[in-house]
Structure formats: C-alpha cells, structure tokens
Amino acid sequence: MTPPTPPTLPTVPTLPTVPSRSAAGRLTGLASALLALVAVPACAGCGRPDVVLCADCRAELGGPARVVPVPVWPDAPPTAAAARYDGAVATCVNAWKERGRHDVEPVLGAALAQAVALAAGPRPQLVLVGVPSSCAARRRRGADGVRRLALHAAVSLRSATAASAVRVLPALRLARRVADQAGLSAAARSANVAGAFEVRPHAPPLLAGRPVVVVDDVLTTGATLREAARAVTVAGGVVVGLASVSVTPLRRGLSALSGLD
Ligand SMILES: [Zn+2]
Helix, strand or coil: CCCCCCCCCCCCCCCCCCCCCCHHHHHHHHHHHHHHHHCCCECCCCCCECCCCCHHHHHHHCCCCEECCCCCCCCCCCEEEEEECCHHHHHHHHHHHHCCCHHHHHHHHHHHHHHHHHHHCCCCEEEEEECCCCHHHHHHHCCCHHHHHHHHHHHHHHHHCCCCEEEECCCEEECCCCCCCCCCCHHHHHHHHCCCEEECCCCHHHHCCCEEEEEEEEECCCHHHHHHHHHHHHCCCEEEEEEEEEECCHHHHHHHCCCCC
16 A cells, blocks of 8 residues: 655655654654744744744845865865855754754755755756764754755755756765764864765665765865765765855854754
8 A cells, every 4th residue: 555645745756764763853853843833933044023934034045056165175076055154044054953943944955956056067867965963963853854955955956957857865874973073173073074974775776876966054174075975985976066055164163063064
C-alpha cells in the first residue's frame, strides 16, 4: 500500500534513509510546533509583530547571491552565499537554528537556491548534499536542519528551471564526535572537523560521477564545507560548487557563531 504523502514538500525526491531523530529531538520538534500554534508570530529577523518575516527582512535574504572566498580553502570550487550574516539575517538564521522558527525555512531555502544557482551555473542535473549536524545540534534543534533547507532550495531551483533535475541526497554523517565550532580559531575549526564526515553506505552509487553542490546555512572559515566536500569526492561525487545561505565576516564570526561552522 502506498504510504500517505508527507504534509510538507511532497514532490521532492529524497532517499528513504533519513537520519533518525532521538526521542529528545522529537520532543523538541513537537514543543516547537505546539508553540508555533499558540504564539503570535513575530518577524524572525526584527521582531515586527504579526508576520513570519517582514518585507524588509525578506529583502535582506533575497540576494542577489554573490561569489565569496573560502578562507581555509583558496582553491575551493565556486562558492556563493545569498546574504551577509549580520543584523536581521543573523537574527533570522539563529531564530531558525536555535529557537525552532521552522516557518522561515522556505525563505532561507529560497536564499540557498540562489547561492546554489550562482555556484553551480545552469546544469541539467544536480545533487545537493548538506553538511550533517553535530549530535549536540540535533539534540537542541530536533532534526537535520540543513537537509530541510536543501529540500526547500531544490523546490525553488526546480520551479525556476523546469528542465533541471535537482535532488537532495542525505549522503553524509558524522564519523566521530566533533566539538561545537563556536569560539574556535580558524586552525582549530579545521582540526575539529578534519576527517569528521563519512558517506553513508547507500550513497556512493548515487554520488558517483554526479555534479554535487555542498550546502550549509552559514559559511565562516569554510572548514566544514571543505570537509564535507572531501567526503563527497572520496565517494566519487564531483563537487562543482559550495553554497551557503549566509556568509559571515571572519573577524566577528569566529566567536559569535554556534553550530559546526
Ligand atoms: Zn523583519
């Protein structure tokens, strides 16, 4: 019997091996969903009442995407971000990451789509691979958020270019425990994530020879994206670009950000 269609993003092709969620994670997600039902919405970027994201904050996330350098990887494939991690954008991203504001995911995903399109250029097919969340982040946030952003980005990309086959592949997982990147120097961030990701057993045949863009929510030094790209490349994927919703100036981001990188 055909299982019922999920209520969100029903047309996005995904693999069946979605990372499992802990009981704590499910409770966190449930609490966020219940809170969203009873709370009066306020702009996730500036707090303006009665709106999920106001027009001004949407505009800050609306691009255009720009090519950005990857500090720890001078020879990185083309890399793009949609917005500067600052002000309302930073507040919005953190509301999504840390305060359960899943209602802004379509906007963040559309921003990510712009960055993907700039990094990869027009292609008949593309695979999006998100960086995996740390175990601590999963406990706090309840799910693999970057994968959800990638799913929204795929929807935006397919609607923008009907001929483009964009697939989201949850190809990576943590190979070992990593510390939170917040507060670490650039060198320490690289050391923290070196060899930290591995490809899931089912993924290599789906990656081999395919053009891949590795995606994340915030780009700081690029250490996490580089490690993710390494793992994808080892499995035979062809990393044609890196893309992020936002990019932070290195000086302030190293001590301000939470999450992997
Ligand atoms: Zn706003």
